[in-house]
Amino acid sequence: MRVFQFFSIVFLLYASSIMAGDAQTEESRIVELESKWSGMFSKRDLDGVMALMANKSVLIMPGVAPIEDIEGIRRATKTMMEGEEQVSWKSDFAHISSSGDMAYDYGAATTILADGSTLQGYYLVVWVKENGQWKVAADMFN
Secondary structure: HHHHHHHHHHHHHHHHHHHHHHHHHHHHHHHHHHHHHHHHHOOHHHHHHOOEEEEEEEOOOOOOEOOOOOOHHHHHHHHHHHHEEEEEEEEEEEEOOOOEEEEEEEEEEEEOOOOOOOEEEEEEEEEEEEOEEEEEEEEOOO
């Protein structure tokens, strides 16, 4: 009986270390996707940015009601890209759910206005897995 208990404990510790490693890998993937997204936004790559959106996604921006449909998100993103501002952001923290199919990250954003002045802000993104790929379910920034 003790041998069974010993091997059960060893197995559980091993399995949890593998899951922790998987979570760290997935967290790194989220940080990487945020960097890619920021780069695509800077390059005004609307199709690339929209490819990151989940089938059901919401965009929450300052001063407007949440945008809950993909075409509305596309229009709002296109409008932001047409502005003279340069926007970039970087993930400060990412967390993967224990189920491995949902995550969130947050970080700092910098907006350089047309006159050269800068604004600092923050964002929070909720990610979900669709067909094995991370997609943006909710994007909120200030």
